[in-house]
Amino acid sequence: MSDDDQPQQDATPVTDPRDGDRPHENALTGPRDGDRPGEDTLKDPGPDGRSREEAVTVTGLRYAFGSSTAVDGLDLTVTSGEVFGLLGPNGAGKTTAIRCVTTLLPVPAGMVKVFGHDVTTDRMAVRRLLGYVPQQLSADAGLTGRENVALFARVFDVPRRERAARVAQALEAVGLAEVADRMAGTYSGGMVRRLELAQALISSPRLLILDEPTIGLDPIARTGVWDHIMAVRAASGMTVLVTTHYMDEADQYCDRVALMHQGRVRALGTPRRLTDDLRARRGDGTSPTLEDVFRDVAGSGLDDLDKGGEFRDVRRTRRTAARVG
Numbered sequence: 374m375s376d377d378d379q380p381q382q383d384a385t386p387v388t389d390p391r392d393g394d395r396p397h398e399n400a401l402t403g404p405r406d407g408d409r410p411g412e413d414t415l416k417d418p419g420p421d422g423r424s425r426e427e428a429v430t431v432t433g434l435r436y437a438f439g440s441s442t443a444v445d446g447l448d449l450t451v452t453s454g455e456v457f458g459l460l461g462p463n464g465a466g467k468t469t470a471i472r473c474v475t476t477l478l479p480v481p482a483g484m485v486k487v488f489g490h491d492v493t494t495d496r497m498a499v500r501r502l503l504g505y506v507p508q509q510l511s512a513d514a515g516l517t518g519r520e521n522v523a524l525f526a527r528v529f530d531v532p533r534r535e536r537a538a539r540v541a542q543a544l545e546a547v548g549l550a551e552v553a554d555r556m557a558g559t560y561s562g563g564m565v566r567r568l569e570l571a572q573a574l575i576s577s578p579r580l581l582i583l584d585e586p587t588i589g590l591d592p593i594a595r596t597g598v599w600d601h602i603m604a605v606r607a608a609s610g611m612t613v614l615v616t617t618h619y620m621d622e623a624d625q626y627c628d629r630v631a632l633m634h635q636g637r638v639r640a641l642g643t644p645r646r647l648t649d650d651l652r653a654r655r656g657d658g659t660s661p662t663l664e665d666v667f668r669d670v671a672g673s674g675l676d677d678l679d680k681g682g683e684f685r686d687v688r689r690t691r692r693t694a695a696r697v698g
């Protein structure tokens with residue numbers, strides 16, 4: 374199956390929220406640098422004494438486009454309440470993997486579960502739990518911010534009597550309340566991204582999936598997008614699965630990261646543990662960055678990236694810049 378088979382599905386993977394389904398809401402809000410859950414501590418009971426739930430479980434996932442393997446035996450677990458970063462260079466397989474999690478692509482081999490629901494056999498249950506911000510534009514430049522979010526509220530079956538308040542709440546949560554009645558076509562790149570975040574939040578998802586949420590944005594806009602993601606996450610306790618090329622963002626905002634290369638996870642853990650481990654292996658007193666870790670685990674396979682200088686997708690950067698310009 375090709376990506377083009379499902380062009381319209383990106384923007385609409387979620388439907389109505391199920392408030393009663395959220396036993397861990399607020400249980401894990403806001404762990405930051407000093408108290409990030411480590412790989413081992415995630416297996417321990419949470420602050421409420423209960424075991425932390427697995428939000429996403431991926432086992433042996435494989436996906437190929439024709440003869441080209443995009444995901445090659447992916448294993449990872451995202452724990453309820455954490456911000457989990459899937460990192461990797463262009464073509465690593467990140468988008469393909471998360472599209473399998475969102476049910477937008479089938480799972481030809483392996484298994485993917487979201488809060489215990491199999492994405493293949495329990496597709497609608499999975500969709501009800503998700504909010505998804507794809508790389509592609511999901512906001513309509515010809516509508517106001519409020520109309521854009523209201524459209525999602527209708528699509529996702531938010532009860533009519535609650536819609537106006539829920540739309541206003543979502544816009545407020547991403548800092549767009551004051552410009553809600555302006556056409557989205559007049560928004561800056563960062564504002565468009567925050568509008569798309571509001572659209573994804575309208576269904577109060579337990580799991581928010583963001584594909585390159587800050588690609589093509591300037592540093593201030595990037596910070597603005599992340600500030601709102603983290604604020605919403607702290608208020609709701611939702612789990613966040615995010616792909617990014619920006620190692621600095623992953624280091625700053627993600628509780629754990631998986632470094633993906635050529636369809637597989639090459640390293641997984643908290644940013645601190647990954648960099649500490651490399652420091653110990655090197656033993657030369659230098660302080661490695663996450664990018665150093667990546668180069669260490671991916672080896673010569675990253676040679677092509679040196680030509681571009683950074684883990685940056687120029688093609689997509691341009692696409693994002695064009696759509697908001």
Ligand SMILES: Nc1ncnc2c1ncn2[C@@H]1O[C@H](COP(=O)(O)OP(=O)(O)OP(=O)(O)O)[C@@H](O)[C@H]1O
Pocket residue numbers: 375376377438441442443444461462463464465466467468469470686
């Ligand atoms: N629709 C498609 N048809 C054929 N090959 C595809 C398609 N989509 C992705 N691929 C290939 O699958 C591999 C993984 O792509 P994918 O988009 O999942 O990687 P990625 O890590 O998300 O990269 P990027 O950072 O560029 O988005 C790449 O080799 C890509 O060329």
